[in-house]
Amino acid sequence: MDNDQLIGLDWGTSSLRAYLLDANGTIVEQLDARAGVQRIERGQFLGAFETLCAPWLRARGDLPAVACGMIGSRHGWRETSFLPVPAGLDDLCGALTWLDDLAGRRFAIIPGVCTDPDAAFSDVMRGEETQVFGALEAEGLREAHLLLPGTYSKWVRAERSRIRSFRTFMTGELFDVLSSHSILGRLFRRPEPEFDLPAFKLGLDRIGEDPQALTSLLFTTRAEALLDRMQPPALPSYLSALLIGAELSAISDELRDGLPLLVVANPDLTWRYGLALDHYGWRWQAARGLPAARGMAAIAHRTGLLRV
Amino acid sequence: MDNDQLIGLDWGTSSLRAYLLDANGTIVEQLDARAGVQRIERGQFLGAFETLCAPWLRARGDLPAVACGMIGSRHGWRETSFLPVPAGLDDLCGALTWLDDLAGRRFAIIPGVCTDPDAAFSDVMRGEETQVFGALEAEGLREAHLLLPGTYSKWVRAERSRIRSFRTFMTGELFDVLSSHSILGRLFRRPEPEFDLPAFKLGLDRIGEDPQALTSLLFTTRAEALLDRMQPPALPSYLSALLIGAELSAISDELRDGLPLLVVANPDLTWRYGLALDHYGWRWQAARGLPAARGMAAIAHRTGLLRV
Known part of the structure; x- marks a missing residue:
């Protein structure tokens, strides 16, 4: 096989994003599906992969694949380990889980990362580690703070x-749970109203x-x-600011070392967290490109799945 | 009518507790129903009241009634006002909402209490104000901190x-929402396992x-x-401690004035918050009796609904 192409799968809880990558790690094509881990029954992961990637697999049946995210969790295709910190790209490459039931196709799942066993308390990530290495490489950084906001925001x-x-x-x-299941959400309008900047700043x-x-x-x-001191359409922005502000307040001591802060997120979240960071006077920069795809290409290069 | 008896209704979101009180404010009988405000359709409140209290009303059709709690909210029987702080028992008595469609029965709903319009931010209560005055009277206190823990814990x-x-x-x-609707609850066992003291203290x-x-x-x-650093049965106690501990940490500056701290709650919550208060070294005492009934009796005495 001429290993000049690779399928990279960013396979999370709610969605599956597939990238066809060339030898430079450049994205040739992208396919998305609402086929996240929580939507797929045990035993159906191979089928979901082959269905989404069928256009690529028809042309090249032997394409290797690398996957990151919740696909490696207890409820995913195959449970993979958590590597304790400190963890580098080579550590991830040495701890890949290879699926061996795929009729010759090489398919690797990237492990997650966890806190040290001696740490004061536990933390885990799956998927973000791949984005981190992709973002560091794209920005040419070796030392940085990275913020990956979302359902489970990672610093x-x-x-x-x-x-x-x-x-x-x-x-x-x-x-999400306060909006959908608590008394706070009862006053929220559906669909979610436009962002309210004054309410957001008040919350911050x-x-x-x-x-x-x-x-x-x-x-x-x-x-x-x-x-009657705030109108219902302003409430979601206010609630969002309280939660984002709590996060930034808790982490602020760690940001004082002057290292660059890289925000790795989609444009909406980058903009919203950027507003909050600006409001509190923190300098930051937005990560470019698609760090997950870049991180998977880097791992594929180092393990020979993709020609350098 | 010989106003020597009164029905007191502690009518909250999920439950309705009815007390038959004598002229001393002593509870003669108590009836409970899962007939909270959120379970009753608009227009059905009179029916719910008459059904639960039928045994008393058959004997004494003209019994007056006083109600506190969410029954006075937008989704209750009749929306009542919020009195801004500072608010005393006489202020509540002067702001009762009288229902006038009850064929001669005297029926009053106690208003809620809210923050001052000039306060930095807003807060509201409905029902707890009545418990506060009942508890202060029962303990013979005029100055105190009162903690009323629960779904919406009040200090x-x-x-x-x-x-x-x-x-x-x-x-x-x-x-509740984290246990039932977030990823945290997925590892929780049903029914809720026994309280785990080491996990609770670790969380605190x-x-x-x-x-x-x-x-x-x-x-x-x-x-x-x-x-694998904590077993699933310990998780709810740990989560509970994080949330209770956050509450106590946020309020701790205000407790340093040395005033007595009175905990007004059912025995389970009194015990749990008491553990946390003890753990952090705060002195406290448990309120005796049923403060809501006592508060309603005090209001009935002052307004002539109940003979002193």
Whole structure:
């Protein structure tokens, strides 16, 4: 086989993104499906992969594949390990899980990363490690803070091109469950109204002044509306700011070392977190390109799955 | 009518508790129903009241009634006002909402209490104000901190027998929505396992050391289990401690004035919060009796609904 192409799979909880990568790690084509791990029954992962990637597999039946994300979790295709920090790209390459039931196709799942066994408390990531290495490579950085916001927002400290430490915040999921299942969401309008900048800044200011009081400030999302001090369309932006602001307040001590802060996210989240970082006076830069694809290409290069 | 008896209704979101009170404010009988405001359609409140209290109404058709709680909210029987702090028992008595469509029966709904219009941010309560005055009277206190834990945990500062200020924490609802709707709950066992004291204390210690980091520590509830550092039956106690500890950390500055701290709750919650307060070294005392019934009796006495 002439290993000049590779399928990279960013296979998360809710979605599956497939990249056809060339020998330079450039994205030739991209295919997306709502085929996240939580939507697929055990035993159906091969079928989901072959269905989405059929156009590529018809042309080249022996294309190798690399996958990152929740596909390597307990509820994914095959449970893979967590590598403890400090973890570098070579550590990931040495701990790939190879699927051996694919009729000759080479298919590797990238492990997750976890905290050190001696750490004060535990944390885990799956998928973000691949984005981290892709983003560091794209920016030519060896030392940085990386913020990967989302359902489980990750803050990563990279040192000598390795993941030195990291921390998860449940920011996105808290916003979702409070909006959908708590009393706060009862006053929210559907569909979600336009972003409200004054309400967002008010939320940032309040949580910034009293970051310990999040679980109390959350309730003001309801009380401000009941007392007619805030209109319902402003509430989601206010709630979002309280949660993002709590995250930034908790991490702020670690940002004072002056290392660059790289935000790795889609444009919407980059913009929203960028507003909050600017509001608190933190310098940051947005990661370019698609770090997950770049990280998978880097691993494929190092393991010979893709010609350098 | 010989006003020597009264029906007191503690009518909340999920349940309705009815007390038959004598002229001393003593509870003669109690009836409970799962007839909370959210379970009753508009227009059906009178029926729910008459059904539950039928045994008393058959004997004494003209019994007056006083109600507190969410029955006075937008989704209740009749929306009542919020009185701004500082609010005393006489202020509540002067702002009762009288239902006038009950064929001669005297029926009053107690207003809620809200923050001052000039306050930095808004907060509201409905029902807890009645418990506060009942508890203060029962303990013979005029100045105190009162903690009313629950779905929306309230911290109240009483000064000269009035509610001077208060603050709500979403502790109970956060526990519920995270257990039922977030990734944390996926590792929880049903039914809820027995309380785990070491996990509870570990959670208190961790949030106590870094109270700003709640939304990150919440995620450790999952990570500790994934890395086999905590067993699934311990997780709910750990999560509970993070949320209760965040509440106590946020309020701790206000407790340093040395006033008595009165915990007004059912025995389970009193015990759980008591453990946490003891762990952090705060002195507290449990409120006796049924403060809601006592508060309603006090209001009935002052308004002539019940003979003194």
